[in-house]
Ligand SMILES: CC(C)(COP(=O)(O)OP(=O)(O)OC[C@H]1O[C@@H](n2cnc3c(N)ncnc32)[C@H](O)[C@@H]1O)[C@@H](O)C(=O)NCCC(=O)NCCS
């Protein structure tokens with residue numbers, strides 16, 4: 001779905017975070033050991049995935065290392081998009097509900113959903129992993145039926161890609177009528193004016209004292 005790439009910039013942060021040399025990379029190496037790394041220094045996602053989706057304690061440790069960093073990076077990336085003049089950004093956050101804190105800051109929540117057996121078979125096909133492993137990964141997240149209840153929009157993706165694309169287009173056309181970004185821009189402007197005024201006031205006071 002190349003035509004939607006502009007709005008889907010945000011699925012990248014987690015991959016960026018675990019790049020060799022990053023703070024999260026060092027923490028993962030310290031906590032999980034060198035056996036979770038490939039020869040080229042990258043995180044072995046298959047091995048780490050196997051480990052964390054079969055051991056809840058380990059998954060919590062990984063979440064502790066990554067989640068706050070992912071959220072900080074997403075806030076930063078979103079602000080950058082706002083400054084570049086974009087009306088909205090769509091953040092790809094599979095664990096939005098599970099990690100909790102970010103939910104209240106979302107203007108709208110879109111859940112892409114499909115029937116459970118389709119979800120399982122697509123995951124098995126994509127990952128090449130066994131049914132058991134895929135079930136464990138799915139079970140480590142909230143059920144789609146629960147997520148759907150908390151969504152402003154549900155995109156039903158059990159059918160063809162074309163049908164999904166049509167729904168995405170409909171959601172985008174509704175989002176384009178949303179004016180919430182002006183509120184955010186207004187708050188940012190006030191913040192900048194406040195900072196500049198404070199700096200000028202401090203400089204003025206200093207010059208009076210020195211004079
Ligand atoms: C566990 C890792 C190594 C697995 O890598 P892999 O390439 O196999 O999967 P990928 O990153 O593409 O994620 C695929 C899906 O797995 C599920 N998933 C990933 N991490 C988690 C997690 N910590 N808890 C529950 N489900 C998860 C999500 O549905 C996600 O969309 C990787 O996902 C990772 O580093 N996760 C920690 C960061 C994180 O929590 N990411 C989730 C996005 S906020």
Ligand SMILES: Nc1ncnc2c1ncn2[C@@H]1O[C@H](COP(=O)(O)OP(=O)(O)OP(=O)(O)O)[C@@H](O)[C@H]1O
Nearest residue numbers: 094112122123125126127157158159160161162164
């Ligand atoms: N409508 C569709 N028809 C056929 N295959 C699809 C459809 N939608 C998704 N898929 C396939 O299902 C797999 C999972 O899709 P995708 O990676 O987009 O989902 P996701 O929710 O982002 O997954 P995850 O959160 O696990 O990364 C991919 O292999 C993708 O090609």
